[in-house]
Amino acid sequence: MPLSAQEIADRLHAVKNNVAESAVAAGRNPDDVTIVAISKYHAAPQVAAAAASGHRDFGENYVQEALAKQDAVAELTNAALNWHFTGRLQANKAKYLPGRFSLIHSLDSLKPAQSLQKRIASTGASPMEVLLQVNPAGEAQKGGVSPEELPAFVEAVSEMPGLIVKGLMFMAPFEAEPGEKQRLFARVRELRDALEVRLRSALPVLSMGMSSDFRQAVAEGATLVRIGTAIFGPRPPQT
Numbered sequence: 080m081p082l083s084a085q086e087i088a089d090r091l092h093a094v095k096n097n098v099a100e101s102a103v104a105a106g107r108n109p110d111d112v113t114i115v116a117i118s119k120y121h122a123a124p125q126v127a128a129a130a131a132s133g134h135r136d137f138g139e140n141y142v143q144e145a146l147a148k149q150d151a152v153a154e155l156t157n158a159a160l161n162w163h164f165t166g167r168l169q170a171n172k173a174k175y176l177p178g179r180f181s182l183i184h185s186l187d188s189l190k191p192a193q194s195l196q197k198r199i200a201s202t203g204a205s206p207m208e209v210l211l212q213v214n215p216a217g218e219a220q221k222g223g224v225s226p227e228e229l230p231a232f233v234e235a236v237s238e239m240p241g242l243i244v245k246g247l248m249f250m251a252p253f254e255a256e257p258g259e260k261q262r263l264f265a266r267v268r269e270l271r272d273a274l275e276v277r278l279r280s281a282l283p284v285l286s287m288g289m290s291s292d293f294r295q296a297v298a299e300g301a302t303l304v305r306i307g308t309a310i311f312g313p314r315p316p317q318t
C-alpha cells in the first residue's frame with residue numbers, strides 16, 4: 080500500500096528535522112544539506128504529495144520510468160521540480176537526460192560521458208552538471224571509479240565542454256557497519272579535497288548518505304543526501 084499524502088508530508092518533515100539535527104551536531108549549517116527524495120518505483124501521486132508539502136528535489140534511477148513520471152507529475156503540480164539522475168547510466172540512454180535532469184549523480188565511466196557530450200554538442204543543449212561516482216574502498220561493488228582511476232577520469236570529463244563536474248557521489252556498501260560507513264564518507268571527502276587541489280577548481284557537491292546512513296554522511300560533509308524509504312516507505316516489488 081502506498082503511503083497517503085499526509086504520511087509522506089509527515090515523514091518528509093521528520094527526515095528534514097533529522098538531517099538538520101545531524102548538521103547542527105556536526106557544526107554545520109542545515110541549509111548546506113539538500114535532501115533528494117529518491118522516488119524510484121513510487122508513483123507520480125506520491126511525488127506530487129511531497130511536492131505539495133514544499134519539497135523540490137527528486138531522484139530517479141531508471142531513464143524510462145523517470146521520463147514518464149516527470150510527465151505524469153507535471154500533470155499533478157505546477158511546482159518547478161529539480162530532477163536528479165541517480166541510477167547507473169548506460170551510454171545508449173544518456174541522450175535522454177539533457178534538458179530533463181538538473182544533476183547527474185552517477186557518472187562513473189567514459190562511454191556515457193561521451194554520449195552525453197555528443198548529444199549536448201549536437202543539439203546545442205545547455206551544459207549539464209554531473210557528479211562522479213566513486214568507490215573509495217576500491218573493492219568490487221556496484222559502481223564507482225576507484226581512487227587510482229579518479230584523477231584521469233575527472234580530467235577526461237573536465238575536458239568535455241558539455242559537462243560540468245560539481246563533485247563526487249558515493250553509495251556505501253549496504254552491509255557495512257555505521258563506523259565503517261563513516262570512515263568511507265570521510266575518505267570521499269578527502270578524495271574531493273585532493274581533486275580540488277589538482278584541478279584548481281571547487282568541487283562543492285558531495286552526494287552521500289541514504290535512509291540508513293545519512294547521519295554519518297552529514298557528519299562527514301554531505302551536501303546532498305539521497306533518501307527514499309524514510310520518505311516514501313518501502314519500495315513496491317517490481318513485476
Ligand SMILES: *Cc1c(COP(=O)(O)O)cnc(C)c1O
Nearest residue numbers: 117165289290291305306307308
Ligand atoms: C534507491 C537509492 C537511494 C535511496 O535508498 P533508501 O535506502 O531507500 O533511502 C539512494 N541512492 C541511490 C543511488 C539509490 O539507488
